[in-house]
Amino acid sequence: MSGYSADPRIRWTEWLPWIAAIAFFFLLPGYLSLGARILIFILFALSLDLILGYAGIITLGHSAFFGLGAYTAGALGAHTAVTDPLVQLAAAATLSALLGAATGAVILRTRALTLLMLTLAITAILLEIANKWTSMTGGADGLAGVKVGELLGWFRFDLYGKTAFVYCLVALFVGWWVVRRIIYSPYGAMLTGIRENTTRMHAIGAPVYWRLVLIYTISATMAGIAGALLTQVNQFVGLNVLGLEPSGDVLVMLILGGVGRLYGAFIGPVVYIVVQDTLAKQYPEYWYFGIGVLLIVVVLFARGGILGIADVFTRNKKTL
Amino acid sequence: MYSLETRKLCKSFGALTVADNIDFRLEPGARHALIGPNGAGKTTFVNMLMGALAPSSGQILLGGEEVTRAPQSARVRRGLGRTFQITTLFRSLPVLDNVALAVAERSGLATRLWRPASAHQEVIDESLSLLAGLGLSDDAAVRVTDLPYGKQRLVEIAIALGLRPKVLLLDEPAAGVPSQETEKILMSLERLPPDIAILIIEHDMDLVFRFAHRITVLVQGVVLVEGTPEEIARDKRVHDVYLGEAHA
Numbered sequence: 001m002s003g004y005s006a007d008p009r010i011r012w013t014e015w016l017p018w019i020a021a022i023a024f025f026f027l028l029p030g031y032l033s034l035g036a037r038i039l040i041f042i043l044f045a046l047s048l049d050l051i052l053g054y055a056g057i058i059t060l061g062h063s064a065f066f067g068l069g070a071y072t073a074g075a076l077g078a079h080t081a082v083t084d085p086l087v088q089l090a091a092a093a094t095l096s097a098l099l100g101a102a103t104g105a106v107i108l109r110t111r112a113l114t115l116l117m118l119t120l121a122i123t124a125i126l127l128e129i130a131n132k133w134t135s136m137t138g139g140a141d142g143l144a145g146v147k148v149g150e151l152l153g154w155f156r157f158d159l160y161g162k163t164a165f166v167y168c169l170v171a172l173f174v175g176w177w178v179v180r181r182i183i184y185s186p187y188g189a190m191l192t193g194i195r196e197n198t199t200r201m202h203a204i205g206a207p208v209y210w211r212l213v214l215i216y217t218i219s220a221t222m223a224g225i226a227g228a229l230l231t232q233v234n235q236f237v238g239l240n241v242l243g244l245e246p247s248g249d250v251l252v253m254l255i256l257g258g259v260g261r262l263y264g265a266f267i268g269p270v271v272y273i274v275v276q277d278t279l280a281k282q283y284p285e286y287w288y289f290g291i292g293v294l295l296i297v298v299v300l301f302a303r304g305g306i307l308g309i310a311d312v313f314t315r316n317k318k319t320l
Numbered sequence: 321m322y323s324l325e326t327r328k329l330c331k332s333f334g335a336l337t338v339a340d341n342i343d344f345r346l347e348p349g350a351r352h353a354l355i356g357p358n359g360a361g362k363t364t365f366v367n368m369l370m371g372a373l374a375p376s377s378g379q380i381l382l383g384g385e386e387v388t389r390a391p392q393s394a395r396v397r398r399g400l401g402r403t404f405q406i407t408t409l410f411r412s413l414p415v416l417d418n419v420a421l422a423v424a425e426r427s428g429l430a431t432r433l434w435r436p437a438s439a440h441q442e443v444i445d446e447s448l449s450l451l452a453g454l455g456l457s458d459d460a461a462v463r464v465t466d467l468p469y470g471k472q473r474l475v476e477i478a479i480a481l482g483l484r485p486k487v488l489l490l491d492e493p494a495a496g497v498p499s500q501e502t503e504k505i506l507m508s509l510e511r512l513p514p515d516i517a518i519l520i521i522e523h524d525m526d527l528v529f530r531f532a533h534r535i536t537v538l539v540q541g542v543v544l545v546e547g548t549p550e551e552i553a554r555d556k557r558v559h560d561v562y563l564g565e566a567h568a
Contacts, residue, residue, distance in 0.1 A: 002437070003413060003414070003417045003420075003437055003438070004414075004416055004417045004420040004421075004437045004438055004440070004443065004444055004447070005414045005416050005417055005438065005460075005461060006436075006437070006438055007438065008436035008437075008438055008439065181433070181434050181436075182433055184436040184437060184438075185432055185433050185434055185435060185436060185437055186424050186429050186430050186431070186432045186435075186437045186440060186443075187430065187431055187432060187433045188437065189417065189420070189421060189424070189430075189437045190421060190424070190425075190430045190431075192410070192413065193410055193413075193421045196410040196411065196412060196413060197408060197409065197410050197411070199404075199408055200404075200408045200409065200410065200479075201421075202372070202392045202393070203370065203392065203396070203401075203402055203404070203408070204396060204421060204422040204425045204426075204479065204482070204483060205392070205393045205395075205396025205397055205425050205426065205483065206393060206425050206430065207391070207393040211431075
């Protein structure tokens with residue numbers, strides 16, 4: 001729980017994800033590329049939690065920013081001499097922020113179902129652009145041969161994914177730190193107020209619309225960075241980063257983990273991607289079935305997500 | 321100069337006129353009541369004053385400045401606060417946070433993105449002292465939804481006071497409260513700072529006549545009469561359309 005009554009100090013349990021990630025790096029060197037993928041989707045889910053879980057903006061279009069970031073890094077790496085990963089990341093962040101501010105300014109005047117459809121429309125438009133603009137994006141074949149230079153002019157992206165894993169971990173740590181500061185700040189408390197009761201926020205003089213546009217832009221920036229990381233790690237980008245499917249995936253991940261509780265965005269992608277990876281090896285055509293069953297079980301029996309189950313043991317207080 | 325003034329304020333929904341050329345004035349420090357039978361247009365009037373509803377024509381002036389087209393947030397910044405007829409609170413948040421959000425908005429701290437909210441001691445201290453003034457000190461950490469309804473009504477008032485309003489609109493502050501608790505609310509209202517101009521909309525006639533120094537009677541969107549409580553109590557027309565019916 002955040003807000004004026006909350007203790008903002010970092011609890012020991014909050015270090016567990018980072019300890020787990022470091023342990024993963026040393027204990028499972030053969031799975032580092034899977035690990036990097038998980039870290040990227042955690043960052044993506046975290047950005048979604050900021051607007052969905054805290055500000056209460058429902059969206060099926062968050063992949064618009066993820067995809068724009070992914071294609072920005074991809075286009076720079078494939079078509080230009082800009083191969084510095086941090087410069088690519090900065091470019092992706094900037095374009096995603098611009099798209100977030102521009103589309104947010106238009107759609108955040110609406111609410112509920114209208115808003116949901118508009119977010120979906122925006123990512124659908126981007127998907128179609130990426131599909132048709134083959135000279136830039138490679139169209140349905142995707143964009144291969146994305147060149148990514150040495151990190152800080154020193155660390156090469158190696159075959160085993162060591163650099164990639166650490167790079168994503170650091171990016172996620174920075175993202176987590178920023179999100180955590182925002183959530184515990186007066187701005188975060190104010191966002192909770194908007195989600196809880198928009199009428200009341202208007203009555204205490206909050207310009208709700210502008211506040212939502214700002215947090216939407218921040219969230220879009222983070223999603224764009226996550227997308228760029230995915231391209232850099234794979235050195236490839238395809239159409240699967242845009243449209244309904246990745247938006248739905250990240251939403252399901254967040255719901256599995258627990259919405260509006262910061263660490264739900266950590267648990268969800270781990271469970272989702274591990275289940276996906278395991279099932280896809282056994283039943284390559286039916287792995288979505290397993291995810292579907294999992295989602296139904298969580299929604300029916302653990303309304304607060306997997307982390308919500310922890311509430312039962314801590315007397316219904318949100319501790320994580 | 322009036323704290324709040326409306327000039328020929330009108331609002332129609334199609335053929336239905338809910339505000340018909342309302343000329344209304346609120347003096348600084350006033351204790352003014354707006355009464356009228358159900359459907360008289362009282363809540364519509366408040367919503368137009370707040371900016372939640374746009375008038376069809378006419379003007380609204382706040383402290384002498386025209387705010388007819390100004391958004392709600394701009395009016396609140398100029399000192400207009402309100403409470404709601406139906407409790408409109410942040411239900412899952414602690415009482416303290418409900419008030420602190422308002423205090424933070426007023427003091428311009430609500431957009432701070434970095435330092436923790438709970439480290440903004442000045443916001444918390446002011447919120448706690450507002451709660452203390454309304455006898456809610458012991459409830460600061462309680463979630464609003466776990467609070468008895470009478471106290472929730474007081475939280476409404478605490479939030480409005482957190483905005484340090486020059487004009488306060490109280491939309492049925494005692495609505496839904498058991499009669500023994502109405503007294504507590506009335507006592508809290510009587511202790512409000514004397515420099516705030518207060519417009520109260522209320523059905524409870526005992527409360528109105530004890531609290532208000534002036535009363536405006538609204539019937540079907542039209543101001544029927546305005547005067548002191550004594551004048552209103554003696555007015556034949558008021559008896560016919562309102563008091564007569566209510567006391568029958």
